[in-house]
Amino acid sequence: MNDLNRTTTRVVRVGGDQPYDVVLGRRLLGELPALLGDGVRRVLVIATQAMAASAEAVRADLAESGYEALLAEVPDAEGAKTAEVAGFCWQVLGQANFTRSDAIVSLGGGATTDLAGFVASTWLRGITVVHIPTTLLGMVDAAVGGKTAINTAEGKNLVGTFYPPAGVLCDLAALESLPTFDFVAGLGEVIKCGFIADPRILELIEADPAGIVARGGKLAEGGTSEDVLLELIERSVRVKAAVVGEDLTDHGAREILNYGHTFAHAIEQVERYSWRHGAAVSVGMVFAAELARLAGRLADDVVDRHRAILTSVGLPVSYRGDRWDKLLGVMRRDKKTRGDLLRFVVLEAVAKPARLEGPDPVLLAAAYAEISEGAPTPRTIPL
Numbered sequence: 001m002n003d004l005n006r007t008t009t010r011v012v013r014v015g016g017d018q019p020y021d022v023v024l025g026r027r028l029l030g031e032l033p034a035l036l037g038d039g040v041r042r043v044l045v046i047a048t049q050a051m052a053a054s055a056e057a058v059r060a061d062l063a064e065s066g067y068e069a070l071l072a073e074v075p076d077a078e079g080a081k082t083a084e085v086a087g088f089c090w091q092v093l094g095q096a097n098f099t100r101s102d103a104i105v106s107l108g109g110g111a112t113t114d115l116a117g118f119v120a121s122t123w124l125r126g127i128t129v130v131h132i133p134t135t136l137l138g139m140v141d142a143a144v145g146g147k148t149a150i151n152t153a154e155g156k157n158l159v160g161t162f163y164p165p166a167g168v169l170c171d172l173a174a175l176e177s178l179p180t181f182d183f184v185a186g187l188g189e190v191i192k193c194g195f196i197a198d199p200r201i202l203e204l205i206e207a208d209p210a211g212i213v214a215r216g217g218k219l220a221e222g223g224t225s226e227d228v229l230l231e232l233i234e235r236s237v238r239v240k241a242a243v244v245g246e247d248l249t250d251h252g253a254r255e256i257l258n259y260g261h262t263f264a265h266a267i268e269q270v271e272r273y274s275w276r277h278g279a280a281v282s283v284g285m286v287f288a289a290e291l292a293r294l295a296g297r298l299a300d301d302v303v304d305r306h307r308a309i310l311t312s313v314g315l316p317v318s319y320r321g322d323r324w325d326k327l328l329g330v331m332r333r334d335k336k337t338r339g340d341l342l343r344f345v346v347l348e349a350v351a352k353p354a355r356l357e358g359p360d361p362v363l364l365a366a367a368y369a370e371i372s373e374g375a376p377t378p379r380t381i382p383l
């Protein structure tokens, strides 16, 4: 390998009251102490069993650098995002005498970073956290922006905090072991960034969808597929950084990052978290696009573009047609809802997000019919 071809490290700065860096590249562990900052003595690495080997490598590296470093193993995927698991982590922190000058490092997918961020934000009312996302979705979305969350029986992410990390390390090498299924789920959020803010993302994927999906374990360091992937990741992180830098606490601009999520979170809950978040977001974006079309706000070709690009990478664009009442019930608890008013992020064009507030229930049901499995095409639902 020619040294000149090696992946260069890229840094995206997230602004706001507590700015921090998202570092993208390879062999980034050396950056961790600087992100943790001065004065940290103890570090708890939070990771799942699936990431145990990498987590132990991070723990050992920290120990070698002079930290008292511990490991806490948490359940996989959404199983980590519970009050019980948060309680377990608080117990570990308490028994190891973690003080306000100590820190947490999360290593894993978005579920792990959401849980670890929540634990860090609540322990002693807030200690330093650095995220090391190991899924595409974690890198482009979950680890960036400071939203932390656990689920409750009533729904997804219903308890959480806004708590920016001290930094984020995205090591592309982690993606080599990621199953295609999970890589593709991450593309759902990448494509979301394309639709809400950066059409170049859509063009890059449309130019070679199969090539992007096939990157699998074949990510050659410094090779062409890595270049494109790095560009997609960087562009997505830049979209997110720009939005959260302006609106950390979701009072305005940040809502656009929730494109497709009202319906997506309902699918996830109704399916008892057997769907990956990114796959649910894919269906949710088509639902939102159909809703906007039916409301006369979005042109047919943009709706078609949703289906085409999402299908081209293997993401779902439809859902079973016999769950409307349950889905609607869950959507009423979406965080964008105000009182009885359901609110959706919709598009008026690519990169032109808007809000649709209190849509006619007939329109909502019609959008659901359009994305229901076996829905007739071309569209037959009258406005």
Ligand SMILES: NC(=O)c1ccc[n+]([C@@H]2O[C@H](COP(=O)([O-])OP(=O)(O)OC[C@H]3O[C@@H](n4cnc5c(N)ncnc54)[C@H](O)[C@@H]3O)[C@@H](O)[C@H]2O)c1
Residues within 6 Å of the ligand: 048, 050, 051, 076, 077, 078, 081, 108, 109, 110, 111, 112, 114, 134, 135, 136, 137, 138, 141, 142, 143, 144, 145, 146, 147, 148, 149, 157, 174, 175, 176, 177, 178, 179, 182, 185, 186, 276, 277, 278
């Ligand atoms: N906080 C936010 O802003 C935000 C944004 C988007 C999504 N999220 C949350 O993120 C979660 C979804 O994240 P996700 O898609 O990363 O799912 P995930 O965390 O459940 O990880 C998916 C699977 O990949 C495995 N895995 C992780 N890294 C791996 C690797 N390098 N190699 C092999 N396997 C690996 C995990 O063990 C898990 O089984 C959801 O809970 C969602 O709500 C949060």
Ligand SMILES: O=C(O)C(=O)C[C@@H](O)[C@H](O)[C@H](O)COP(=O)(O)O
Residues within 6 Å of the ligand: 141, 145, 147, 149, 156, 157, 189, 250, 254, 255, 257, 258, 259, 261, 335
């Ligand atoms: O960062 C945000 O803001 C987002 O909405 C990003 C979403 O991709 C992410 O899934 C987020 O966790 C959803 O937040 P929620 O407020 O709807 O729970």
Ligand SMILES: [Zn+2]
Residues within 6 Å of the ligand: 141, 189, 261, 277, 281
């Ligand atoms: Zn999401």
